[in-house]
Amino acid sequence: MEQQVLAMDVRQLEKLSVLQDEDAPNLVADMARGYLDRTPQRIQRMKEMLAARSASQLASESHGLATSSGMFGMMRVRQHCKALENLARGPSLDGAEAILAQMEQAYAEARPLLMTQLGIQE
Known part of the structure; x- marks a missing residue:
């Protein structure tokens, strides 16, 4: 059974929050x-x-996108990026369109969650 990956893992944002201080409260x-x-x-x-x-x-x-997505807790985006990276390093790009579509969908789902979590306005 495939493990369900979170669209948004706020623990990643908590790890980043240590970078903030009074000089950079919105970093x-x-x-x-x-x-x-x-x-x-x-x-x-x-x-x-x-x-x-x-x-x-x-x-x-x-x-690159897997790394930055993981940093911001966009775990499903990261998962699809890693799958696409692995596929692209292989002998064939068969199936890459589907993975890219899943990645784009995962990004669309997680984007508002990240914005809400950090209080980012459109």
């Missing part, structure tokens, strides 16, 4: 804003890399 929210601003473009680039069959670039971009 995590500011970092998350950057992540949220860049992720749609990253997903679009990944679609373009997939269309161009640029497997090594796709693996690299997937790895």
